[in-house]
Amino acid sequence: MKVGYLCTFTPKELIHSAGFLPYRVFATDRPINLASAYIQSYSCSQARGSLECALQDDFHAFVFTRCCDTLMRLTDIFEFAGKRVCNIEFPTKIGNVEYYVQELRDFIEVLREWGGEVNFERLMESLKLYRKLEEKLKQLFALSPDYETAIKVQQIEVRDAIKLVDEKIRTAKKEKEKPKVLITGSVCPYPKVYEIFREAGFSVKDDLCTGSRFFEYSYPDFEPVDLDSALKFIAEKYMNKSPCPTKHYEKDKRFEYVLKLAEDCDAVVFLLVKFCDPHFFDYPQLRARLEGMGKKVALIELEFPVVSFEQIRTRVEALREVI
Amino acid sequence: MITVGIDIGSITAKCVVLEDTRILGYKISRVKPNLEVTAKEILAETLSFVGLKREDVGRIVATGYGRNMVDFADKKITEISCHAAGACFLISNAGTVIDIGGQDSKVIAVENGKVLDFVMNDKCAAGTGRFIEVMAAALNLRIEDVGSLAVKATKKLKISSTCTVFAETEVVSYISSGEKVENIVAGVCDAIAGRIIAMANRVGIRREVVLTGGVAKNLGVKRAIEERLGFPVIVPEEPQIAGALGAAVLGQKA
């Protein structure tokens, strides 16, 4: 049974260990129609597209985390549309592990109500599997970033996902040295967009929620011994994941992270979904810092479903030409 | 009593003369930059068409975007109330009125000519007549031909963007990739229908569904709406005059 989620801060290991398929919901190729009866047109198309998908497909339930103002309201809107929902209050301010462990304990109760049992052994198994998947994806991306795969693995059983990535690693070839572009943004579930960058002669690196932010973690260095310490492990794992603009960090960790990623790149592209407030607030100051490092920077605004690939191509090619 | 309803829309002006419950005649004209002149002219034209003088008229009611510019009107009522009244006058068992106008679309829940609830489009122009106009221009078509072309389509191409500007780019890219015009047009009509049905879902759809406004004459849009609803909708013989007629009807009561 599919349990849908939108945000990479969702503890998918818990959902999986309860016997459900954690399924990341994205906007699809379908036009957004039904969703506009539930939410205004100045919400981002990731929110509207996911709602459209939820209204048309079969899901057991949905899990939300409060990442932005839109997601916060979306939980209620999904519920109003007749969906089974749960919101986990992942803190906006990164730090308090203990508080979040309690949230996770409550989440286990919710999973139980949904018909899924969580126990220590099964949770450890899920933790191990997802860590394996994450490490394999890292390996694959080090050879050659493969966004189609990175997106696909978020919608299938983790064991199949590992097999799929294994296969891809076998056939992947190390990319040739080419000018490198860092793509930063939230989500872009359309693999064709990344191809445009390659076709324009870039090698690609990313800071995206449909790319590396799905699998970049630094794991706590202790071995869980019981359910409680496993929850603590999850809490720490997610708090130390690649930083996201929807969270507040000490010492501007998010900016420092992006600037470091950009060091070996020639250009940076902000691939932003229209109406995505957290990213658009960061954009001007982050751009200035990147330009201060001598990087060429471009902004490409997206609306889902992406249809005007040629417009994107023109911008990307123009960027390639100025390097 | 003889009443006159004048509907000054964003693109066309409509005028209806009503005697009790009998339509004596009506006129439709293009709106001129000066709305007051537009209103005066269409009133004079319609009255002379039915052979009446200004003194014969008991009451004049203005509606539409330009209603407040019609100084000589005895009363001004919004097009929502007027479309509801007009549609119910024509189709007495109407439950829902869908009016796709030039700048604004509305879905009105009605009962015996009274408005129960209504929803209008948000700022975005998708789902209005303006949307078709922009697409028709991109395709180099006359707006009147859009509907008849759409019904000849062999498939419906998907117009995914809700934004008029982006949708125009989509249409242009279909042209350059050699898609048939009728298939593109069918996609445009379906996109509008999608928006309208989403709006209608907010008030709830009750039969009979009556389609009014200029776009109701567009067969492509009508069929696309019917496909999505799963049952036929009713288009009055002259859907464009529903607002003006409703104004005249409400003039009888006021």
Next chain:
Amino acid sequence: MKRLRISEKMRELMTGYYMAGMQAECNAWITSGAPVELLHALDVYPVYPENHGALIGATKLGGYYCEFAEKNGFSRDLCSYARCDIGCVFAGTSPIGGLPKPTFLFACNNICNTVVKWYEVLSRIFKVPLFVLDMPFIRKELKDCHLRYVEEQLYDFISFAERVTDRKLDDAKLRDVVLKSMESVELYSECLRTAANKPSPMTCFDAFVNMAPIVCLRGTDHAVSFYKEMKQELDERVKEGVSAIEREEIRLLWDNIPVWYRLKWFGEFFEKRNACLVADTYTNAWSGFKVSRGEDVLSGMAEVYTVSYLNIGMEMTAEIINKLIDLYDVDGVVMHSNRSCKPYSFGQYEIQKKLSVPSVIIEADMVDERVFSEAQVVTRLEAFLEML
């Protein structure tokens, strides 16, 4: 509309407040829903960028100042309070000559997560420390772990502020400030409640115009005496049967932040049609900041501020609106779908269906007058009034 005499006083009071800010030794920029009592207790002058944004909106210069931010890369789709305030920083001025440079920043996300991003931007511009008070969203129930989480942060904040200002928080003083805050909130609520009378002695526009002291000065004597006087004036009106508008036939409730640059226009529009917007959800939200009289000030504060109006689920929101509908006995609700305020606006379509009276949605923006379409708004409102 019959203006309240107190509005004149409000102007003087707020002018004094802004002047004091220029001279304050130490100030903090703070979000409207944050526990300002802690600042007052430390003698830190609170600066309210949101109130400043409202003021700019009211002077119809929102678009002008927003452009300064837009020229610097801030998207036009971002919150217009944030845009025009950041714009004023770039412009180096504002209708009141700009806000004083902050000593530190204090953002609480119980009104939106946007303020976190907005204050991060400010903290980079001014290079001053920022404290984020993170409040979990209370969709259905307030849990103990939420309260503990917030309470711990209140202690963190106190040590943070003490460190930055090199001052010590005095418990007795904090208690005193909280009592004053409660008193002013109580008085302000009483003022708003007078609108339950028929005819109503005030409109929501009076509430909007006179809300600045409850936002900026709650916890001080100024707010207490101001709302005492306002209450007196309203009571007089009630006693004499004075109506705020010429003829009150239809009573309405406003939802969302006002359209600041059109306050007068809306007021006249409704008055001409004998409709009175007697109350609104925005100012009534402040009447919720009532710290309980329990022993522990900080845990009381944690609770009150966590369940603030914009930090709760839609079911509870609809319930509150329905209570306001009953209390003020209104015939309909006018909902402002505010492009700038997603947490306030998203969900309105659903809430509409849960209300006990008809409602209408108009789309606008609180500060950015460039997105206001008069003809669209007029048609929707007139049709709504015809329907009622």
